[in-house]
Amino acid sequence: MRRIQAGNALSAFGLGFTVPYLYVYVAQVRDLGATTAGAVLAVFAMAALAVLPFTGRTIDRRGPLPVLIGAALLAALGALAMGVAGSVTAVVGAAALLGAGTAVMQPALATMIVWSSAPDARTRAFALQFFLQNLGLGIGGLIGGLLVDESRPGSFLLLFSIEAAMFLVLAAIAATVRMPHTPAIADARPGHTGAKGGGGLRALLGHRAMVQLCVLGFVLFFACYGQFESGLAAYGTEAAGIEPSTLGMALAANTAVIVAAQFLVLRFVERRRRSRVIAAVGLIWAVAWLIAGYAGLGHGSQAMATAAFITTYGLFGLGEAMLSPTVAPLVADLAPESMVGQYNSAFALVKQLALAVGPAVGGPMGAALHGPYIVTFVLFSLGISVLALRLGRSLTALQDHPYGMRSRVVARHAPEERATAGTAA
Known part of the structure; x- marks a missing residue:
């Protein structure tokens, strides 16, 4: 590793x-x-x-x-x-x-x-x-x-x-x-793996939770990564009057928040259901887009607009730090043992599609349709929360909250094991 x-x-x-x-x-x-x-x-x-x-x-x-x-x-x-x-x-x-x-x-x-x-x-x-x-x-x-x-x-x-x-x-x-001969991956998958009746693309498309996660992933990447260097940058320079050099500062703030917060948010992530963590990211990003709207559509000073724009990128970074330990392990837990590569590749393909479509849609909107652009992506962010909560209903308890399930299992069985050991002694 x-x-x-x-x-x-x-x-x-x-x-x-x-x-x-x-x-x-x-x-x-x-x-x-x-x-x-x-x-x-x-x-x-x-x-x-x-x-x-x-x-x-x-x-x-x-x-x-x-x-x-x-x-x-x-x-x-x-x-x-x-x-x-x-x-x-x-x-x-x-x-x-x-x-x-x-x-x-x-x-x-x-x-x-x-x-x-x-x-x-x-x-x-x-x-x-x-x-x-x-x-x-x-x-x-x-x-x-x-x-x-x-x-x-x-x-x-x-x-x-x-x-x-x-x-x-x-x-x-x-x-x-030297890779292990037996992959250490069998844990949260349900017994039927969601892939009966065939393999490959047909099995993946027949796996409801994975399809829902791919749809959610497309919206996630479209509403965030697909806007960083296209629509949001165009909106900042055209509507908010942000200097091009400020874009570099905003991206630096995004990276700094990720680096600083990545391990700080782990305890928060591990204690909560994955679907609710993703839903919380949608709310954080909705706030980020509202702050970006203030930067471009408000009546504050240029300094306030600049600060608001950098804050937007920082909030995006906080959401990314929460997603990284949540989404990728969930893809792994949904995949049948023989299809881990295909599930990872399918999710990477969804991400790439979002990164291709995002700039094509967001760029022209961010440059010319300032109000509709902000409203659109506030709604997309709220849509992330809705899709995440719906996904949670399709996940098993162990897939949605693996750490919580393990702690409850340990708490339930530990006294019984000790009693058995005492009887044997």
Whole structure:
């Protein structure tokens, strides 16, 4: 587990070097124009959508370890190709390799964490993964910003080379991991697993709780991550008059809240039903959108608007810190033992779809329809709470509140066990 988490942190560190500067690199440094830069970002996302439907079955058949190593090598090749690309064809091809490789890593890493963790440690394992990812992205972006120079294409080659090196380190670390022969995953799953009568996509679509979780996941990612660098950024600059530099401060505040709060919220999360934790996140994000509405539609000073906008991103970070130890373990607990990879890949696909649709819808609304934009996403956030509570009715008690069920079982049986031991003595 330590090696998996170390590799996860290093790959996030490498991504942080380049992702914030990809648009600038293609449009300005390589002088290929804004249209090509937009196409590169679209290809980056579409490549993920193309490979994820096939990733889960491969993970379940071959195991997550070879899939992760192959994805890391593919991403390293894409990063190196991007660093030397000088034509439209070359940058688009590099983006396809990089997008496909990084997308496959997500469900492979998630499955490795599930295989390598006992059920009672899984919540903290996924919380640590999310913490290290954000820490790596933040540090990578900070150092990358110090190294990058638009007047020197060589500085971008250095960034992409560092990114490729991090992916190669991830592959090397993964190659030293010895996965358990028997995955430590059977715990909260119901006896029938929700997957009778077949396997693959048909079984997943027949699993009501998983379908509900995927719908909820789409709304979660659409209403938060899908707006960060598109609709919310456009709304902030157009409606609230936020300086572009303030967007960087807001994203930094988001990362800082995640890093600071991740382990502080664990006790809160572990003591409550997962469905109610997700419902609470919906309420927190509704408040965040209302504060963003004040920043753009209120009559306060520019300083107040700036503070409100940064607070919005901070509240989003608090919600993310609550979701990371909640949603990913729930996907693992819903999956039949033979389909963990497919369930993780399906959820990653839902996330990628939301990240593709979110900017396309939110960007134009945030830039031009300020009032309707805020109202829409306040309603989406409240919808998260409603969907989460409905999901809770489809979960078993152990899936919805694993820690609470274990503590009640221990309390109920411990005296009986002691009495039995005393009789035997």
